Amino acid sequence: xxxxxxxxxxxALLGLACASGGAARQPEPVAIEVRGVVIDAExxxxxxxxxxxxxxxxxxxxxxxxxxxxxxxxxxxxxYVLTATLLGYTPQQRPIRIGRAxxxxxGTLKVRPSVIHLDDLIVPDCMRFEQPPTDTAPGASVRAERxxxxxxxxxxxxxxx
Numbered sequence: 001x002x003x004x005x006x007x008x009x010x011x012a013l014l015g016l017a018c019a020s021g022g023a024a025r026q027p028e029p030v031a032i033e034v035r036g037v038v039i040d041a042e043x044x045x046x047x048x049x050x051x052x053x054x055x056x057x058x059x060x061x062x063x064x065x066x067x068x069x070x071x072x073x074x075x076x077x078x079x080y081v082l083t084a085t086l087l088g089y090t091p092q093q094r095p096i097r098i099g100r101a102x103x104x105x106x107g108t109l110k111v112r113p114s115v116i117h118l119d120d121l122i123v124p125d126c127m128r129f130e131q132p133p134t135d136t137a138p139g140a141s142v143r144a145e146r147x148x149x150x151x152x153x154x155x156x157x158x159x160x161x
Contacts, residue, residue: 029074032098036106038063038084040113047111050086054096075102082106090114 034054038047046067053060057075077098084092089111096104 027077027100029076030098030100030102032057032059032071032073032075032102032104034059034071034082034096034098034104034106036069036109037067038069038109038111039067040089041110042113047086047089050084050089050109050111052109053083053085054080055083056080077102082109084109084111086111088113 034052036052038050038052039045040047046063046065048063048065048067050063050067050069051060052063052069052071054071054075057073057080059071059073059075061069061071063069075098077100079095079097082094082096084094090113092109092111094106094109096106098104
């Protein structure tokens with residue numbers, strides 16, 4: 001008798017799970033806006049042109065001349081990773097949470113300049129310079145050197161505004 005009661009209870013619970021879809025329902029996507037400012041960690045100057053993305057939500061935007069960015073779109077409430085990337089800087093990541101209100105101000109993201117290593121296959125001898133090229137943006141600095149192993153590398157810094 002006890003076995004039959006347990007079996008009937010199990011079948012009833014299984015029927016309820018199947019009727020409800022068997023899984024918790026995902027929240028519906030909400031309109032979201034993620035905004036903030038990107039600055040150079042060494043100079044505290046605004047970092048323009050930084051690609052800021054919420055990869056999981058397939059949203060992205062570039063920072064403007066003041067370093068400001070704004071991502072708009074739709075996503076489900078939850079946890080996401082905000083990424084900030086720009087050639088010549090170490091990529092940055094920040095976890096964020098999007099709620100039902102959908103608006104998140106992440107404040108200031110700091111990106112750090114990094115060295116770009118180029119090998120001989122990418123930069124052949126004919127492209128090496130004794131001095132920085134004359135078509136470099138005004139105010140930018142470019143430093144090119146060869147290390148003890150013979151690897152050519154270059155560091156570029158955007159102009160300061």
